[in-house]
Amino acid sequence: DAGVTQSPTHLIKTRGQQVTLRCSPISGHKSVSWYQQVLGQGPQFIFQYYEKEERGRGNFPDRFSARQFPNYSSELNVNALLLGDSALYLCASSLGAGRAIGNQPQHFGDGTRLSIL
Amino acid sequence: QKEVEQDPGPLSVPEGAIVSLNCTYSNSAFQYFMWYRQYSRKGPELLMYTYSSGNKEDGRFTAQVDKSSKYISLFIRDSQPSDSATYLCAMSTRTSYGKLTFGQGTILTVHP
Numbered sequence: 001d002a003g004v005t006q007s008p009t010h011l012i013k014t015r016g017q018q019v020t021l022r023c024s025p026i027s028g029h030k031s032v033s034w035y036q037q038v039l040g041q042g043p044q045f046i047f048q049y050y051e052k053e054e055r056g057r058g059n060f061p062d063r064f065s066a067r068q069f070p071n072y073s074s075e076l077n078v079n080a081l082l083l084g085d086s087a088l089y090l091c092a093s094s095l096g097a098g099r100a101i102g103n104q105p106q107h108f109g110d111g112t113r114l115s116i117l
Numbered sequence: 118q119k120e121v122e123q124d125p126g127p128l129s130v131p132e133g134a135i136v137s138l139n140c141t142y143s144n145s146a147f148q149y150f151m152w153y154r155q156y157s158r159k160g161p162e163l164l165m166y167t168y169s170s171g172n173k174e175d176g177r178f179t180a181q182v183d184k185s186s187k188y189i190s191l192f193i194r195d196s197q198p199s200d201s202a203t204y205l206c207a208m209s210t211r212t213s214y215g216k217l218t219f220g221q222g223t224i225l226t227v228h229p
Binding site: 004031033035040041042043044045048050055056058090092094096103104105106107108109110111113 | 121123125149151153158159160161162163166205207209211213215216217218219220221222
């Protein structure tokens with residue numbers, strides 16, 4: 001079975017540009033989360049979407065936005081790129097999350113490595 | 118103070134050794150505890166997933182959670198060179214809608 005797939009694998013942008021990262025969850029998973037991992041650190045939570053609605057947002061500026069499509073795939077958009085946005089961007093999927101069903105384990109893709117020049 | 122603290126290491130052990138990896142946390146609302154393994158240039162791979170306190174064993178891996186001490190551990194028995202990776206602990210609350218809070222990660226090297 002296919003795992004979480006992310007595209008592109010690598011991306012080089014310059015300051016001020018905009019970028020869109022894509023994620024396809026594991027088949028049957030309805031929840032997608034996005035994380036930023038800076039070299040030498042653990043991943044930091046950016047967003048979670050469940051059933052196409054934003055359910056959680058981390059401490060990131062409004063330059064970061066995301067959406068989830070009817071097929072449960074997701075896009076992360078970052079505007080006005082800064083040098084500090086250089087990182088590995090990870091997408092994770094799970095069956096779901098919330099009070100009714102608890103927090104299901106999250107499975108990660110291999111990420112998109114974003115470099116800002 | 119970070120919500121989750123993890124010794125970054127690096128940790129270097131001989132093949133066959135028992136490895137102990139640990140995390141402490143400050144948020145008493147954490148109820149779901151995970152350990153992930155991350156190889157270089159790869160995403161985190163889920164190793165263990167536990168709910169609340171107790172022990173869980175899966176092959177050479179044992180996860181322990183002590184909520185009274187706010188302390189979790191991962192033990193690796195008969196360590197192999199293929200276990201060389203970064204190990205990340207992660208946690209979430211019941212109401213966080215799946216938001217994971219990670220430790221910094223511990224770099225482990227198992228040498229033949």
